[in-house]
Amino acid sequence: MKVFISDDQQEQRLWLTDIITAQLDDLNFNYELAPVWQPDDVLQAVKRTSGPNIYFLDIVLKAATNGIELATKIRDYDPDGFIVYVSVRDDMMAETLNAMTTPTGFISKMNLFNKEKFTPRVRAVLKVIKKRLLVLNDAPEPTLNLHSGALLLKLNLKDIVYCEKVHGLRTARIVTENQAYLVHKNLSTIKEQLHVSHFFNDFQSYALNLNKIVTVDFSKGWVTMTNGDRLDFSRGTIKKLRAYYQTQE
Incomplete structure (x- = not known):
């Protein structure tokens, strides 16, 4: 403090x-x-x-x-x-x-x-x-709570690095620092539990924990996360993240 x-x-x-x-x-x-x-x-x-x-x-x-x-x-x-x-x-x-x-x-x-x-x-x-x-x-840590088939998933939001849509399936992948979970849920449903103040939810196929972003290359369209993953986006898509950061200046 x-x-x-x-x-x-x-x-x-x-x-x-x-x-x-x-x-x-x-x-x-x-x-x-x-x-x-x-x-x-x-x-x-x-x-x-x-x-x-x-x-x-x-x-x-x-x-x-x-x-x-x-x-x-x-x-x-x-x-x-x-x-x-x-x-x-x-x-x-x-x-x-x-x-x-x-x-x-x-x-x-x-x-x-x-x-x-x-x-x-x-x-x-x-x-x-x-x-x-x-x-x-x-106060309890805010969490993501999901039921997917026999899976009951409860994760602290601060531990989630990013979530991504699995193309062609009504499925999403939730990634933490050392594990990934495949859940039969639409990404839009998951985003409803992700706090806007901590997550960037404007990408159609991704939700990024803003505190887990390490570097962004706007010219090449990629973002690196704290777990070492590099996420690639089109230039048109990455502009949404640039616009967000510009509003924070």
Whole structure:
């Protein structure tokens, strides 16, 4: 888990960092403090993490992107992350809710630099996050559950590298790191259980676990996966994957 503190006023950011990290340590969070605070840098860092992370965001930033806009973009990559607004603009609390960024808390800067009054508010928000993390960690791993003849198949989605249609048959092949399963199911039926946030399902004959893609060669039309398999596609088909990645930039 990473903790981001985005505030364009250096004095305020450093003071907030001291208060927040002290409470994180006291509450025994396992975290890493992100070294970036600029909206663009934060977003690039979020793209490289799996989350959920914690974000303390000032609303009014001297940048092209304000805190609410940044939170909206963060939600595309970290839907379970914890967003906490820390701002002098108490009047914008309603706007943070209307933007549907699902904030965990809103801390006013009214008592900024007053450690005695400000620290309890930070601690209260972090205690809520701690409770929610316990619920997330206890949640069962999402699985693929299939009945195929006498076969009852249950696989954790994170263990699936890709699924492919077996041409000419109403059959699909499900591939993990060290095993492959042949099931008498349409690929479209299997895709219904594959979460769009983790799988690329736009190929007609394949579903790819995005976390298992190692390299993509768009000019030659092939994709290599973590289990060593190389999948070949036509240039017209591979354009769909290129288009997906372009939307994530």
